[in-house]
Amino acid sequence: MEELQLQPDVHTALVESFPKNSSNLSHLLKILCRPPLFSTLRINLQLTDITTAIEALRGVLAEQCKLTGMAEFTLYQHPVIDDCIIIENRGPFSLPQVEKEIVVDLSCGMAVLRGANVFAQGIMACPQNLRAGDTVSVFSDLDGKCLKGFAGKYPGRKFHVGNGVAQVARSDLFNASGGVRGIGILMTQPVYEAPAMNDLPFPWVFSQNLPSMACAHFLGPQPGERVLDMCAAPGGKTSHIAALMKNSGVVVALEKSSERASKMSNLMEKLGLDNVKCFQFDSTKAVSDISGPDDSPPYLPASFDRVLVDAPCSALGQRPCAVNRLSLNQLKSYPVLQHKILLSAVQLVRPGGVLVYSTCTVCVDENEDQVARLLTKCPDLELCDAPHKLGGPGLPGSKLKSELLSKVQRFDPSIQLTQPDVRECYNVDTIGFFIAVFRKRSSPDVYQHVKSEGSPGDKRQGKIT
Numbered sequence: 001m002e003e004l005q006l007q008p009d010v011h012t013a014l015v016e017s018f019p020k021n022s023s024n025l026s027h028l029l030k031i032l033c034r035p036p037l038f039s040t041l042r043i044n045l046q047l048t049d050i051t052t053a054i055e056a057l058r059g060v061l062a063e064q065c066k067l068t069g070m071a072e073f074t075l076y077q078h079p080v081i082d083d084c085i086i087i088e089n090r091g092p093f094s095l096p097q098v099e100k101e102i103v104v105d106l107s108c109g110m111a112v113l114r115g116a117n118v119f120a121q122g123i124m125a126c127p128q129n130l131r132a133g134d135t136v137s138v139f140s141d142l143d144g145k146c147l148k149g150f151a152g153k154y155p156g157r158k159f160h161v162g163n164g165v166a167q168v169a170r171s172d173l174f175n176a177s178g179g180v181r182g183i184g185i186l187m188t189q190p191v192y193e194a195p196a197m198n199d200l201p202f203p204w205v206f207s208q209n210l211p212s213m214a215c216a217h218f219l220g221p222q223p224g225e226r227v228l229d230m231c232a233a234p235g236g237k238t239s240h241i242a243a244l245m246k247n248s249g250v251v252v253a254l255e256k257s258s259e260r261a262s263k264m265s266n267l268m269e270k271l272g273l274d275n276v277k278c279f280q281f282d283s284t285k286a287v288s289d290i291s292g293p294d295d296s297p298p299y300l301p302a303s304f305d306r307v308l309v310d311a312p313c314s315a316l317g318q319r320p321c322a323v324n325r326l327s328l329n330q331l332k333s334y335p336v337l338q339h340k341i342l343l344s345a346v347q348l349v350r351p352g353g354v355l356v357y358s359t360c361t362v363c364v365d366e367n368e369d370q371v372a373r374l375l376t377k378c379p380d381l382e383l384c385d386a387p388h389k390l391g392g393p394g395l396p397g398s399k400l401k402s403e404l405l406s407k408v409q410r411f412d413p414s415i416q417l418t419q420p421d422v423r424e425c426y427n428v429d430t431i432g433f434f435i436a437v438f439r440k441r442s443s444p445d446v447y448q449h450v451k452s453e454g455s456p457g458d459k460r461q462g463k464i465t
């Protein structure tokens with residue numbers, strides 16, 4: 001695949017929204033098609049230390065490599081984000097294609113590019129005579145048109161993601177009982193070599209992109225505080241925040257989708273994080289003059305020390321992504337929703353408290369322009385420097401004042417890598433992402449409910465009357 005494919009009107013809108021002199025959008029769309037050259041893992045340092053974690057993970061990944069025949073991977077700790085382990089991936093490799101072809105759905109194809117094996121449920125087409133042990137070439141269906149059970153060589157648009165060894169026969173894949181589960185193809189020669197991250201056998205490890213890890217660190221939650229995560233499922237950042245708080249204080253996690261909220265709640269239980277309270281709730285309605293019972297939403301203004309808005313977004317920073325079927329209406333809906341959630345967030349954070357806004361998209365409307373809009377609407381908000389500089393500055397030519405561009409962090413994988421050593425590129429060759437950190441100044445008329453300067457944590461202890 002050459003370039004991320006978008007609906008034509010979405011592509012036009014994106015081109016028009018990008019400041020003309022600031023970035024090469026076409027180069028960015030090419031990079032978004034490829035996986036990052038690093039995988040990252042977050043370690044819960046409450047449960048283990050980083051040296052032990054690296055040693056244990058090295059052992060597990062070495063076993064994986066023995067099975068696939070790949071060379072071992074290099075692992076090391078991020079120099080600034082102390083709970084982050086970086087793994088160097090490899091590729092792209094130009095590979096021969098073999099006679100037997102497997103076609104997988106697009107999401108499975110993208111997962112293979114990031115190191116996954118092919119799960120049996122992801123297989124759409126395979127030869128009539130496929131047997132366990134056969135060497136196969138794996139292709140990703142581009143248009144979502146390959147029907148499940150197709151036999152023979154699929155003639156539609158597809159691209160090669162690597163070669164592997166079938167673990168099952170065709171008869172096990174497509175049968176009346178819905179087919180087997182588990183690994184269908186063990187990827188021995190993927191176009192990009194990366195470790196398989198699912199099912200790592202340790203309770204202290206969580207597969208997470210570097211900018212996502214940065215969000216919780218930039219939020220800076222402290223043990224004993226009250227923290228709100230307004231768009232929380234599946235719970236990656238919530239669980240990170242809870243771990244950084246050493247499982248003390250309270251993390252309230254709101255999620256609009258009931259299915260996603262319930263999965264998140266199960267994840268928190270599995271991770272043993274008892275300081276998290278999960279609620280299915282619409283965050284645009286999370287602030288009210290009358291609070292919910294038993295610390296459930298909605299909440300009074302200024303109820304939280306820190307608030308994270310990891311907003312619903314167009315996700316146009318996700319990598320690798322060969323095709324995005326987002327409609328123009330969907331694209332246009334995100335800035336409006338994000339602004340509404342942010343306005344609730346601003347009310348819910350206490351004076352002096354911290355608000356972090358993040359998206360996994362490259363769209364200016366959802367990033368720099370959203371920050372500019374919020375600052376105009378909320379004079380009591382101040383854009384701050386994050387504790388670490390990992391991403392680059394905001395896009396010049398956006399609505400954000402030029403003197404503020406260095407305060408936001410845009411993770412733009414298309415920017416020219418200047419470091420000669422690949423090991424220095426892990427902060428750049430990431431998914432596309434954006435983070436802004438705000439602090440709220442005191443503004444008594446807006447926060448008339450708050451009768452003391454104490455933190456909301458104090459309120460629970462009866463210190464605010």
Ligand SMILES: C[S@@+](CC[C@H](N)C(=O)[O-])C[C@H]1O[C@@H](n2cnc3c(N)ncnc32)[C@H](O)[C@@H]1O
Pocket residue numbers: 212230231232233234235236237238254255256257260281282283284310311312313341
């Ligand atoms: C980018 S995802 C969050 C990812 C999450 N923070 C993590 O790190 O795992 C955005 C989430 O916001 C949810 N969402 C969308 N609109 C919402 C709303 N009005 N209130 C609360 N959650 C919402 C979506 O269902 C989605 O799960």
